[in-house]
Amino acid sequence: MLALADPTRRAILQRLGSGEARVTELAAPFAMSLNAVSKHIRVLERAELVSRRRAGREHFLSLNPKPLDEAAAWIDEQRRFWTQSLDALERALAEHED
Amino acid sequence: MLALADPTRRAILQRLGSGEARVTELAAPFAMSLNAVSKHIRVLERAELVSRRRAGREHFLSLNPKPLDEAAAWIDEQRRFWTQSLDALERALAEHED
């Protein structure tokens, strides 16, 4: 499963961009149960996108920066491909239009 | 649905990176029916990640470069967030270790 595929999870990541937060805080903005958000967090954890720090009964979540770099690398790689094929297309069109 | 979420679809995109291809060609490497691949292609089309050129009974698919730039922009934006919070974390750790 791709953890980034779900909009709720992307929103959670975005929220964590401005600092760590507890489960309850993360859940607050959403029109769904705390349990549902707890599950989403678990998915993000399994994907190693966030990490958890327990302090008594409160769990603080924060972003884990590593996998993002991998994602960016993947996109960059793809981009090279695409740009390449765009160039080829442009050349082809130029020839055709003469 | 996030079109990039499926590994088959990512493989198709990667294949299209080296030039346009027909449905049958795209389907060949996969251990699934032609129909299944045809469906994946439709998803990629709806997401405007690929476009189709019909020539007789053959359909040629090729990459559509626009949405990739959007994706890259999104990732870059996220990256800024993450880097930021990493810095904060490092500062916090430094203080703590004294």
Added chain:
DNA sequence: CTTTCATTCAACCTATTGGTTGAATATGGA
């Protein structure tokens, strides 16, 4: 024409996803 080839359409099946609710666990505070 009839047949073959490239592709999609339509109906169907199963596993997974994203959600629910209710109970369990464990910490904190009166």
Added chain:
DNA sequence: TCCATATTCAACCAATAGGTTGAATGAAAG
């Protein structure tokens, strides 16, 4: 000690995703 709070666990449910097969469409080739 007793109750409230923070969180997870477990069982369940509906919708969707990804696959299948078989028939339909439409172009090419004999």
